[in-house]
Amino acid sequence: MRFSANLGFLWTDLSLPDAIRAAKAAGFAAVECHWPYDTPAAEVRAALEETGLPMLGLNTSRGNPGENGLSALPGRGAKARAAVDQALDYAAATDTGAVHVMAGFAQGPEAHAAFVETLTYATARAAEAGRTILIEPLNRYDAPGYFLTTTDQATSIIAEIGAPNLKLMFDCYHVQLMEGDLSHRLEALQPQVGHIQFAGVPARGRPDVGEVNYAHVFAHIRDLGYTMPLGAEYKPGGPTEDTLGWLAPYLR
Numbered sequence: 001m002r003f004s005a006n007l008g009f010l011w012t013d014l015s016l017p018d019a020i021r022a023a024k025a026a027g028f029a030a031v032e033c034h035w036p037y038d039t040p041a042a043e044v045r046a047a048l049e050e051t052g053l054p055m056l057g058l059n060t061s062r063g064n065p066g067e068n069g070l071s072a073l074p075g076r077g078a079k080a081r082a083a084v085d086q087a088l089d090y091a092a093a094t095d096t097g098a099v100h101v102m103a104g105f106a107q108g109p110e111a112h113a114a115f116v117e118t119l120t121y122a123t124a125r126a127a128e129a130g131r132t133i134l135i136e137p138l139n140r141y142d143a144p145g146y147f148l149t150t151t152d153q154a155t156s157i158i159a160e161i162g163a164p165n166l167k168l169m170f171d172c173y174h175v176q177l178m179e180g181d182l183s184h185r186l187e188a189l190q191p192q193v194g195h196i197q198f199a200g201v202p203a204r205g206r207p208d209v210g211e212v213n214y215a216h217v218f219a220h221i222r223d224l225g226y227t228m229p230l231g232a233e234y235k236p237g238g239p240t241e242d243t244l245g246w247l248a249p250y251l252r
């Protein structure tokens with residue numbers, strides 16, 4: 001198994017380039033981030049080249065304070081497309097494979113239509129550069145009112161748009177809180193999955209603490225033939241190095 005360090009949560013005490021170096025030193029095979037826009041892309045690219053780690057993904061902007069993405073917000077289409085452009089430009093400058101297009105807090109048919117419109121734009125633009133667009137259902141405890149909450153909703157949107165580069169971000173943490181049944185869902189949804197993330201449930205801490213047995217889940221993912229690095233997207237609650245005991249068996 002190979003793992004990707006999510007630098008939105010891990011090593012947040014370091015600059016993004018130094019966090020990339022720390023992830024390499026700890027044995028991660030890849031990195032991913034949330035919103036890297038305050039760091040010049042050239043600095044991130046240099047750290048990626050120095051370490052040899054790929055950047056797997058980054059997110060579109062959340063928008064104004066209190067917002068959590070713009071793509072499903074009726075009347076905000078121009079801003080949503082600008083966020084997509086910003087993310088794809090940063091991805092091009094850092095050779096990042098995927099962009100997670102964040103839906104935002106919205107409900108109802110108009111939000112659905114807005115989200116489909118933004119994703120249609122995003123997938124067409126991303127396809128020109130061979131990049132993937134990800135959509136991610138978030139749980140109702142952390143993101144109450146978020147538009148995208150279940151894997152059923154996500155796969156129905158993916159089917160409606162029909163773009164081969166539109167994929168599901170299967171975050172085991174969110175899926176466990178909303179739906180459970182991780183093993184069956186991972187198996188059934190494998191064709192639509194573009195990236196997998198994980199964290200301990202329910203505290204979103206290190207993965208070897210909580211109600212999910214990740215040693216079992218990781219073995220199941222391996223047995224399904226999935227070979228991409230899995231995204232460690234958890235809040236360490238202290239020095240990241242002190243939380244990496246779960247990783248050690250996979251580095252031998």
Ligand SMILES: O=C(O)[C@@H](O)C(=O)CO
Pocket residue numbers: 034059100136138171174197233
């Ligand atoms: O799970 C998450 O929260 C993230 O993957 C994210 O992209 C930001 O909401």
Ligand SMILES: [Mg+2]
Pocket residue numbers: 136171197233
């Ligand atoms: Mg996630």
